Amino acid sequence: MATPGSYLVLASQRSGSTLLVESLRATGVAGNPEEFFQYLPETGLAPQPRGWFAPVTNPDVLELLDPLDPGTPTTESAVDWRARILRAGKSANGVWGGKLMWNQTPLLVDRAAGLPNRSGSDLRSAIDDVLGDVLWVKVTRDDVVEQAVSFWRAVQTRVWCGRADPEVDARARYHPDGIAHLVTELRNQEFGWRKWFEDNDIRPLEVGYEELTSDTTKVVAGILEALGLDPAAAPPPALEKQGDLRSNEWAERYRADAASRGLPL
Incomplete structure (x- = not known):
């Protein structure tokens, strides 16, 4: 049997990656996987809802x-950052x-730039210098509209796993332009991963x-x-699926709006 090592789950938001890492954590033998690379140095926080919509001007x-x-x-x-991550993830x-996540890769590269004895300055070098050899695990959700709808609900409720309180969820509103922005974001993230795999000759699981x-299981x-x-x-499974009838209705509504307005799919 091979010696246990390290793995890195590569994904985009609302792709099922949280279900995967929480289920891996629940084994008790597969590390303590977290989204270690999401925190912005200027705030110490993960990207906030409005941060995802920085280019959007629609009030x-x-x-x-x-x-x-x-x-x-x-x-x-x-x-210290590297030491903490290596300690916490084991x-x-x-x-x-x-x-x-692909949107977090610039943050990883920037933080790794301060490490001594760097092997290079690109993303592959940053991962190697922070983590060493890893098993690459890529999670993909083919239905990007459903993924974007899930993302749109989550940025409004700020509930990323489990079910939102009904009162909180009721405040979330359908908006085709919000979903359209996230469809484009998610497609760009997937393109980024695929291009990076090709450029680095990586064949993930x-x-x-x-x-x-x-x-x-x-x-x-x-x-x-x-x-x-x-x-x-x-x-x-360590988590239950968040999608429900409301998500399905929003996805179908968005597809109809996309067809009539030329929004991205």
Whole structure:
């Protein structure tokens, strides 16, 4: 059996990656995977709802999103940052796990730039210098409209896993321009990953959203096996699917709006 090592889940928002990493964490042997690379140094916070819509000027979209929180700038050194991530992502057996979204890759590159004895200045070098060798696991959701609808609801409710309180969820409003912006964002992220894989001759272990949500245990077992771990440790799904009838209705409504208005699909 191979020696347990490290893995990095590569994804875009609302692709099922949280279900995957929480199910991997629940094995007790596959690290403590977190989204370690999402925090902006100027705020110490993950991207906020309005941050995702920086290019958008439509006031009807922006008024549905919470105001920006200034946060507190990060003062942690690059060396301490790497040490904390490596420590926090490990399970007791030494396996490390983490998650990286394409929009977070510039943050990773910038933070890694402060490390000593760098092997290079690009994204691949940053990952190598921070994490060493990793198993690449790519999560993809083919239905980008449904993914964008899920994203649009989440940025309004700020509930990223589990179900929002009904009163909170009721405040979320359908808006085709908000969803259209996120469709474009998500497609750009997927293109970025695919181009990067090609440029770096990387062939990740591929996980599709439909397969993941229909048989989470089987998917997790496959990743455990690829890590040289016992696939029997794969648990039942750690989270329930957030999508519901309202999500389905918004997706169909958006497809109709896209057809009549020329919005992206």
